[in-house]
Amino acid sequence: MNKLREINPLLLLAMFLIPLALVIAAVPENTTKPYKLTVEQLLSELTVGSQYFSSDDIADLIVKKDPSIQLIDVRSESDFKKYHLPGAINIPLTDVLYNENEEVLNQDVKTNVFYSNGTVDANQAWLICTQLGYKNNYVLQGGLNYWAESIISPKKPGDVAPNDEFAKYDYRKAMSSALGGGSLEAQSAAPAQSGGSVPVIQKKAKKKKGGGGC
Amino acid sequence: MGPLFVNEIITQGTDFLFAFLIGIGFGFVLESSGFSSSRRLAGVFYGYDTLVLKVFFTAALTSMLGLLFLSLFGWVDLSSVYVNPTFLYSAIFGGVVMGAGFILGGFCPGTSLCGAVIGKIDAMVFIVGLFIGIIIFAEGYPLWEEFYKAMPLGSPKLNEVIGISQGVLALIFVLVALSLFWVGEWVEKKFPAEKY
Numbered sequence: 001m002n003k004l005r006e007i008n009p010l011l012l013l014a015m016f017l018i019p020l021a022l023v024i025a026a027v028p029e030n031t032t033k034p035y036k037l038t039v040e041q042l043l044s045e046l047t048v049g050s051q052y053f054s055s056d057d058i059a060d061l062i063v064k065k066d067p068s069i070q071l072i073d074v075r076s077e078s079d080f081k082k083y084h085l086p087g088a089i090n091i092p093l094t095d096v097l098y099n100e101n102e103e104v105l106n107q108d109v110k111t112n113v114f115y116s117n118g119t120v121d122a123n124q125a126w127l128i129c130t131q132l133g134y135k136n137n138y139v140l141q142g143g144l145n146y147w148a149e150s151i152i153s154p155k156k157p158g159d160v161a162p163n164d165e166f167a168k169y170d171y172r173k174a175m176s177s178a179l180g181g182g183s184l185e186a187q188s189a190a191p192a193q194s195g196g197s198v199p200v201i202q203k204k205a206k207k208k209k210g211g212g213g214c
Numbered sequence: 215m216g217p218l219f220v221n222e223i224i225t226q227g228t229d230f231l232f233a234f235l236i237g238i239g240f241g242f243v244l245e246s247s248g249f250s251s252s253r254r255l256a257g258v259f260y261g262y263d264t265l266v267l268k269v270f271f272t273a274a275l276t277s278m279l280g281l282l283f284l285s286l287f288g289w290v291d292l293s294s295v296y297v298n299p300t301f302l303y304s305a306i307f308g309g310v311v312m313g314a315g316f317i318l319g320g321f322c323p324g325t326s327l328c329g330a331v332i333g334k335i336d337a338m339v340f341i342v343g344l345f346i347g348i349i350i351f352a353e354g355y356p357l358w359e360e361f362y363k364a365m366p367l368g369s370p371k372l373n374e375v376i377g378i379s380q381g382v383l384a385l386i387f388v389l390v391a392l393s394l395f396w397v398g399e400w401v402e403k404k405f406p407a408e409k410y
Contacts, residue, residue: 010395017275017388024282025385 037131051126052141053113056168059151059175062086070110071140074125075117085115085147086179093121096128106134115140115147151176216290241328250329252320252336259317261405264398271391278384302365319343 037045045051061069062085071088073080080090091101093116105112106129114122114137122139129137140147149155154172157165219229247269248254257263284290316322321329321340329337355362373383 010392010399013272013395014392017279017392020279020283021381021385021388024279024286025379025381027286027381029379029381030286030288 042127042131045130049141051123051130051137051139053138054141055147055150056172056175058085058113058140058147059172059179063175063178068109068111070104070112072104072112072114072125073116074114074121079117083144085144088115091125093125096125105129105137106132108135110136112137113140114138116143117145118143151179216284217295220294220296221291240324241331244325244328245332249325250332250334250337252329252334255316255322255325256320261401264395264402267398268395271394275388275391278387282380282384297369297371299369300367301363302367304362304364307361 058069058071062071065087069087071085073084073088073090074093074096075090076092077090080088080092084090089104091104095101096105112129114125116122119139119142122143126137126139142150151172154169154176157169216223218224219226224232244250247265249266249269254263255266258266281290281292281295285292312322319326319336319340321337323344326337326340326344330341351358371380373380376383
C-alpha cells in the first residue's frame, strides 16, 4: 500500500483510466435493442387482454374513417391482395423488424391494430413491437375469422335472446352494410347513432425525461 | 434495465431521494477537496492551482467510462439517457458569462453554496448575485428569447459529428484529459502562488 502511495497520483490515474478506455475503444458499441417488459408485466398484459380491440369497435372506427387508426395486415402479401380490411396496410409478420417499417410501428401518433386470420400472428407482431418498447400497438380480437363471423355476416339471435343481443345484431348489420358486406335488411339502425362505443385509446404514460445541470 | 427512473423501476420520489443523497455526497466532496475557497477556482485562471480542473475532468471521465461500460453490459440504455439540447449561441455566450463569473466571484453555483454553509461571506454575496442574475434572466426573457433559442442543434454527440465510434472518442478524451492534468501540474510549478 505504501508503494502505491509513492507513485505519482497522475500516473496512478493514467494506469486506471487508459486500460479502461482502451477496452471501451476496442469493443463494438452495444446496439442491441433492449426488451422493455419484464415477464411479469407481459403476463399481466396478456391475461388482462388490454392489447385487444373488438371487431365492433374497429368496424365503427372504419365506418367513421377515423384517421387515428392504422390497420396493419400481418398476413402474406398474396393473402393481403385477395382480401383486406378497408384502409389496411400490409406488413407481413416476417417483415416486422425491417427498418422501413419502423416508422409505422414505432410512433405515438396513430393507433396501430394488427390483424391476421386468427389472432396468433397478430399477437406475435404485437409481442415483438411491445417488447421493443413501441407504443400504441393493438390486436384485432378474433382476427379476420371472427370479423367475418360477426361483422360481415352476423347471425340473427334467437327469439328469446336478451334485448341487447338484438341491439348488437342490428349494430353489426348496419356496420356490415356500411362496409359493403351482407344484405341491407337492417336499415332501421342508422350507423351514425348506433351507439358504437368509441374505444378509449389507452395511452401509456410517456416516458419521463429527467433534467440535469451543474 | 437503466435508467431506473425512465424505465419506471423506481418512482419519482425514490429518484429524488437518490438525487438528495448524491447531492449530499457531491457537496461533501466539494468541501473536503477545498472547493469552498474562492482562491481555488480563480487559481485555474491564474495558473497556480489546477485542482478544480482535475476534479471536474476526473468526474467527467469516471462517469463517461462508467456509462459506456454499463451500456456495454446492457445495464443502461444510453438512448434514453437525457441529454441537454444544444443551442449553439446561448451555449457559447453562457460559457463566457459563467467563466467570467468564475474569475470575478471565485465560485461556481455549486461551490458557492458549499462556501456559504461553512460561513463564507463572499459565497453568500455570490449567491445573492446568482439570484439577481436568475431574476434578470427570467423577467427579461422576452428580450433575449430569440437569441436564447438561436441555432438549435438538438442533442448532437461529438463522436457522431466527427464520425468516430464513441469508444474511440472516449479513449481520445481520456488521453487529452491526462495530458491536460500533466500540463496543469507543469503550469502550477511555473506560476506558484503565495501561500494561503
